[in-house]
Amino acid sequence: MTGNGAAAPRPAAAHEDLLALFEDRGYARVEPPVLQPVEPFLELSGEDIRRRIFITQDGAGAELCLRPEYTIPVGRHHRATAGAGPAEYSYLGPVFRLRASEADEFHQAGIESIGRPDVPAVDAEILGLALDGLERLGRRDMRVRLGDMGLITALLEALRVPPAAKRRTLRAVAAGRSLDELAAPPAVDAAHAGLLSAIQGQDPQGVRAFVEDVLAIAGISRVGGRSAGEIAERFLAKAAAHAEGGAGLGARAREVIDAYLALSGDPDAAAGAVRALTRGAGLADPGLEAALALFEERNGFIAARGLPLERFTFAGSFARNLDYYTGFIFEVAEAEGAKPVVGGGRYDGLLQHLGSPEPLPAVGCSFWLERLEARR
Known part of the structure; x- marks a missing residue:
């Protein structure tokens, strides 16, 4: 086909x-x-x-x-x-x-x-x-480009970015979108406020089943190209943001994340730059330290294989557009x-x-x- x-x-x-x-x-x-x-x-x-x-x-x-x-x-x-x-x-x-x-x-x-x-x-x-x-x-x-979904996730967690804002940030990075939309909380119209309050903290599978039942009763399988599961996921994300007071990215978190996303170049130098960035931001977080140590150890294994690490590019803004990636990512062009x-x-x-x-x-x-x- x-x-x-x-x-x-x-x-x-x-x-x-x-x-x-x-x-x-x-x-x-x-x-x-x-x-x-x-x-x-x-x-x-x-x-x-x-x-x-x-x-x-x-x-x-x-x-x-x-x-x-x-x-x-x-x-x-x-x-x-x-x-x-x-x-x-x-x-x-x-x-x-x-x-x-x-x-x-x-x-x-x-x-x-x-x-x-x-x-x-x-x-x-x-x-x-x-x-x-x-x-x-x-x-x-x-040309080899490297990235690390685990490292940016650990950075967001060290910055105490609320879960819904963290998800929105990671998706915006993966899609190559600006983070400007995350500086302010997502809009919630009055018609949806009651529904969002009702599903806060509910089991995601139960919310998905509820949305699927409602759509099935209406004879609808997809809305705007989205499946029932995708619609349920969007409602859950909005409910989480609603519970967090509609939290977006704070000014301090945005400044640190922007600096991380701007990093590009030799992977060893990038590791040092991330360490300097986190020290400057006062981030002493065990999860972030573990992600950085893994990044540095991986660089060592790449070099030990005889690969020209210094010719590869690490980019903080590089993210792949599949939701299941959790760590090291790369592309070759x-x-x-x-x-x-x-x-x-x-x-x-x-x-x-x-x-x-x-x-x-x-x-x-x-x-x-x-x-x-x-x-x-």
């Missing part, structure tokens, strides 16, 4: 060679089903993917979707086969997203490492494998400002959302094969 009705091209021999590299490094090839339950993608993917999913139903009326990416399907495969044990996977196959000017069906390759506790070492390994894979495809001297040909990062909370009794460390990346082919 493509935007113009043509079939997507089959993976090239070079792509199979890429998978052979991953398998040689211990990443076993898997191929999760193309049809997947839609709910995990609606709950855990970013809005950019949620609004472009192809949704269908099975004979019993359960909602399914064509696989829009591989990370969640590989996580579900891990839950079904490996449970809580560590495992490493590779994949190559079609994914499906509605796209205005590009094929709706396209191939991706990638790797996922799930369950290994040596977090900074595995982060460096995934980045190194991504660059090795690009070299196997004849791509060298690429052929030039400044070009679309990435590889992207990935750490998603330690995803497996628990998929049913794991405990959080499992996990990190991976995917290759945009069509972009690589277009540049041959």
Whole structure:
């Protein structure tokens, strides 16, 4: 399926060679089903993917979707086969997203490492494998951009930013939007005030079920492109902000966050700059210290692998637009400002959302094969 009705091209021999590299490094090839339950993608993917999913139903009326990416399907495969044990996977196959000017069906390759506790070492390994894979495809001297969702989250928590404002800040950063809208509390019209007060502190699953029931009674499945779950999530976020007195970002928090987002350059120098920033702001927080120590340790593992850390760029404003990322993130492109040909990062909370009794460390990346082919 493509935007113009043509079939997507089959993976090239070079792509199979890429998978052979991953398998040689211990990443076993898997191929999760193309049809997947839609709910995990609606709950855990970013809005950019949620609004472009192809949704269908099975004979019993359960909602399914064509696989829009591989990370969640590989996580579900891990839950079904490996449970809580560590495992490493590779994949190559079609994914499906509605796209205005590009094929709706396209191939991706990638790797996922799930369950290994040596977090900074595995982060460096995934980045190194991504660059090795690009070299196997004849791509060298690429631009590498690094970020850290765990570090900015820890900074917001150290600044005591209220939960609703923290969520709005992270989403604004991921979407590349200005934080100006967060300087003031979100508007709540009088018609919604009673509802927001009623759902404050309620179980999110119960609120979601309530919204789904109301929409079902009205014969509505989606509103403005949003599912019932997305609508419920927005109500919960507004209710939290309402309970916090409509708190937005305070002036001090905004100043520190702006300084962090402005950081860009050598990752080692960035680590020192973040430490200076937090000392200047008087932030002595154990969670922030742990996130900074992890950042520095990861830099050490990247350098120890022989990767040119000094040629990579850390950007405080860099965030990927998938909701499940919790830590290290990266993108690789052929030039400044070009679309990435590889992207990935750490998603330690995803497996628990998929049913794991405990959080499992996990990190991976995917290759945009069509972009690589277009540049041959």
